[in-house]
Amino acid sequence: MREAVVLVTGANGEIGHGLVSRLAERGERVVGLDLSPAASPVAEQCHEWIQGSILDSSLLSRLVSQYEFRTIYHLAAMLSTRAEFTPGAAHAVNVEGTLNLLEMAAEQTEWSGRRLKFMFPSSIAVYGLPDLATKAEAGSIREKTWNLPTTMYGCNKAYCEHLGRYYANHYKQLGAAKGVSGVDFRAIRYPGLISAATVPSGGTSDYIPEMIHRVARHEPYECFVRPDTRIPFMAMPDAIRAIVALEEADEAALSWRSYNVTSFNPSAQEFLDELLTRWSDAQVEFQVDRKRQEIVDSWPADVNDDAAREDWGWEPLYDFTSALDDYLVPGIASEMGGGVA
Numbered sequence: 001m002r003e004a005v006v007l008v009t010g011a012n013g014e015i016g017h018g019l020v021s022r023l024a025e026r027g028e029r030v031v032g033l034d035l036s037p038a039a040s041p042v043a044e045q046c047h048e049w050i051q052g053s054i055l056d057s058s059l060l061s062r063l064v065s066q067y068e069f070r071t072i073y074h075l076a077a078m079l080s081t082r083a084e085f086t087p088g089a090a091h092a093v094n095v096e097g098t099l100n101l102l103e104m105a106a107e108q109t110e111w112s113g114r115r116l117k118f119m120f121p122s123s124i125a126v127y128g129l130p131d132l133a134t135k136a137e138a139g140s141i142r143e144k145t146w147n148l149p150t151t152m153y154g155c156n157k158a159y160c161e162h163l164g165r166y167y168a169n170h171y172k173q174l175g176a177a178k179g180v181s182g183v184d185f186r187a188i189r190y191p192g193l194i195s196a197a198t199v200p201s202g203g204t205s206d207y208i209p210e211m212i213h214r215v216a217r218h219e220p221y222e223c224f225v226r227p228d229t230r231i232p233f234m235a236m237p238d239a240i241r242a243i244v245a246l247e248e249a250d251e252a253a254l255s256w257r258s259y260n261v262t263s264f265n266p267s268a269q270e271f272l273d274e275l276l277t278r279w280s281d282a283q284v285e286f287q288v289d290r291k292r293q294e295i296v297d298s299w300p301a302d303v304n305d306d307a308a309r310e311d312w313g314w315e316p317l318y319d320f321t322s323a324l325d326d327y328l329v330p331g332i333a334s335e336m337g338g339g340v341a
């Protein structure tokens with residue numbers, strides 16, 4: 001009676017743009033949910049668009065009556081910098097919103113008797129290194145180390161990973177049917193993401209995508225971190241591939257419910273040096289924002305993604321050079337209407 005669909009929350013966001021296209025190409029009927037009106041080209045690729053909030057319980061109840069969600073990609077979130085200005089609102093969106101969706105998913109699986117995949121973009125923000133010396137010594141860190149986030153966003157993401165693991169493995173554990181919510185929760189701890197099509201806002205890893213989009217438009221850019229600042233990054237197509245590959249993986253092969261993935265980890269200066277070989281007129285100055293710098297300094301210089309490679313065959317398509325030459329430079333030029341990037 002109810003249509004079988006894939007729900008994408010935050011569908012108008014950076015990841016949503018690419019993910020909705022990928023799911024539509026796979027023949028999925030996608031229901032897009034976002035606070036804002038549907039933006040092209042996402043709008044044309046959705047089976048239905050719902051403009052609303054994941055905090056609206058009556059809306060979610062209506063969705064349960066209308067659709068059977070086979071998979072939920074829960075992308076809606078308030079990112080790390082914006083969350084520091086309104087931590088209470090960030091907690092509401094990032095945690096209460098996620099809990100609302102997990103409850104909706106559990107209710108639905110009780111109805112259908114079928115398992116429902118709940119895909120969750122977590123972040124390197126769940127990690128917290130206390131100082132630069134420890135960050136340098138820690139190097140590439142694994143999933144179970146340094147889980148000491150220093151931001152509301154990082155705390156939110158870490159707690160939601162635990163919530164998802166509870167719904168998957170321990171739901172209503174004192175009940176007759178222990179831990180059988182049917183919610184198959186799977187999370188990816190994304191590094192900084194760089195898209196050719198969109199520029200992020202409200203994140204603290206934004207300095208790299210902001211830099212390339214400003215340089216490509218021959219506009220000056222003030223980088224808010226030091227030249228030596230180093231964290232892991234990934235091209236957006238690889239971010240889409242990763243979460244779809246994790247969704248398609250056999251649950252029996254998964255030894256974790258939260259996986260690191262990464263591709264490359266240039267310093268801000270190394271990234272600028274590469275841009276200068278493509279745009280000799282790049283005008284980038286380093287104007288450090290001390291408080292945002294402290295956030296990025298608490299994030300790891302790199303992450304170890306062996307578990308994702310071993311469990312579900314993760315492998316990035318793009319390294320640092322090919323991300324620039326094969327995706328970002330041509331992609332930004334195309335977004336600029338074919339102008340000279």
Ligand code: AKB
Binds near residue numbers: 079124193202
């Ligand atoms: C942010 O900067 O908040 C995000 C992230 C690293 O998760 N891009």
